[in-house]
Amino acid sequence: MTLTRRRFLVTASLAGLAAAFGYAAPAPEVIWRGRVFGAEASIRLRSEAPERARSAIRAALGEIARVERAASLYRRDSELVRLNRTGVIVNPSTTLSGLLALCDALHAATEGAFDPSVQPLFTALAGGGDAARALGRVGWQRVSLTGREVRLGRGMALTLNGIAQGWAADRVAEALAARGFDEVMIDTGELRALGGGAGRGAGWPVQLQGRTLQLADRALATSEPLGTVLDRAGRIGHILDPRQGAVLPRWRKLAVSAPDAAVADGLSTALCLLDEEAQARALRHFPAARIEARLPA
Incomplete structure (x- = not known):
């Protein structure tokens, strides 16, 4: 397996862009860097009270840990690993239940293209x-979801990598907003912004395919089907069609924004497998989401 960069988004220099766009200088920035679901992650928070900001970030990291305990394939003690090993989870956590409910909605909206199985x-x-x-x-269709149990068909296993990073970003955003912070950029592999980093209401500037997107109170997720390849020839990418298996990618890169990072995350994955008409049908189920970039393979 050959690993390359999945994302084609790079957060811009906030201080430089503040000057370039004529915004007032932003508040001091507190930055956390670490790993979420095995990948590099960061939280950038602007506040005039750095100690309070650091305390809020530490509390928000508990939300990430909660999501990883439910949905990580990297932790042997996660609910997801236990579900894949035993085929059943009784009384799943609200985190796992919420993730699977969103999977169900995405599967229906994308005509089966989004499929954790x-x-x-x-x-x-x-x-x-x-x-x-x-x-x-x-x-x-072989996954049974009830309020008290999740059960897999024989030989099945799930991955929640298509939405779990976005879900974690959403939970961090909620935790920080509840503590009164409204100038935040979260990067868990998908981006989730509160407010604007270069000036109140201006949006956090993100470089996207040669243009600057101002991301404010919104999330952005990107997928690159050949960002991770599974064969030496580099033709089989990590985004697999659950209906056909390994297929040549239709899109080289695709970015979706939405109010929630988990929705943007799931859609950016599934829409890579769909033509433009099917993409439009899927987006009608999530009217606040939109495609921000789409490059043919």
Whole structure:
């Protein structure tokens, strides 16, 4: 497996852009950097009270830990790993239940393109296994969701990597907003902004395909199907079609914004597998979301 950068977004220099756009100098910035779901992450918070900001960030990190305990494939003790191992979870956490409910909505909106049960296919392709056999174990319709139980069909396994990073960003945003902070940029692999980093109401500047997008009280997620490839030839990307398996990518890069990072995250993944008409149909289910960049393969 060859790993390359998944994102094609780079946050701009906030101080420089403040001067360039004529905004007032922003408040001092407190920055946390670490790892979320095995990838680099950061929280940037503007506040005149750095100690209070650091305390709020520490509290918000508890939300990330909560999401990882529910949905991480990197933790042996997570609910998701236990579900994949045993095939059933009784009384799932509200975090896992919420994630799976959103998966259900995304699966319906994208006509099956978003499907967390694609994990056996990913495992087979990444490890040189039998992809055709693995594809037979994929199918969201075989996942039973009730208020008290999650049950998988025989041989199934789920991945929540298509929305969990965005979900974590949303929970951090909620935690910081509840503590009175409204100038925040969260990067958990997907971006979630509160307020604007270069001046109140201006938006956090993000470089996106040669233009500057001002991200304010909104999230942005990007997908690059060949950002991670599963074969030496570099033709099989990590975004797999649950209906067909490994297919040549339709889009090289795609970015979606939405009020919630989890929705933007899931849509940016699934829309890579759809043509423009199917993308438009999917977005009608999430009218506040929109495609910000789309590059053909």
